[in-house]
Amino acid sequence: MLDAIDRRLVAATQAGLPLVPEPYRVLADQLGLDELEVTGRLKRLLVSGAIRRIGAIPNHYALGYTANGMSVWDIADNDIADIGARVGALEFVTHCYERPRHLPLWPYNLFAMVHGRTRDEVRSKVAEIAALVGPASRAHEVLFSTRILKKTGLRIAA
Template sequence: MLDAVDRRLIAATQAGLPLVREPYRMLAERLGLDEAEVIARLQGLLARGAIRRIGAIPNHYALGFTANGMSVWDVADDEVAEIGAMVGALEAVTHCYERPRHLPLWPYNLFAMVHGRTRDEVRAEVAGIAGLIGPAARAYEVLFSTRILKKTGLRIAA
């Protein structure tokens, strides 16, 4: 369970940390806490699984990576966890997950996002993934983004 201070801390950080030299000190001042308590509480939230990570999330569009291809793969269900872990560990893959098939129209059960500067660059990366997976990939496609949708995670109120 989250106490009131944890909830306030999550609400204060869920849109990002302040871009200053000492972000935890600034958070502490905003929340009326000690910097060490802010750090300890965040570590506790991570350890309990209440938050998954603290990290930078670059805007790939601003960095020039405007070709975004979701590669979708048809792999054997009994191999999807192993193959997914292998694909998800690749530098070119930003996220990878399993989803249910919707037969007969949708045979794909493994999804892996690849960003690139051009569609050809993304296709080349996906071809490399296909070579790595080998015959375990019975079929695959690359679905390119055509527009940017609002991307936010779960938000809680303080």
């Protein structure tokens, strides 16, 4: 779990690192910490998964990735750990989760988000997933987003 100093690091970096030659020192000064404590904590938070990665956070839409397809798969419960790991490892899959089915309307338990420049590009990537998964998938669909109804940042408690 995060301690109080970690939470102050979250708050101080949520909008990004300062774009200066010594960003961790600036951050440390801001928080009244030692620079090595800041980098040590960031390293630990990366290892624990609280930080997914440090770097450029792209705006998919502005980079031309305007097609966003949510591919959903009906995978036997026994196979999902293996299949999910293999699908998630594909370079073009941005999120990969197991979620509950809602039968009969919704038989799908594996979600893999695929971004592309066009719907056809997304469809061909989904076909690659289908080839990889093979008969372990009983059915799949791709749901394209047709409209963004709301988009705000996640509310992170700091």
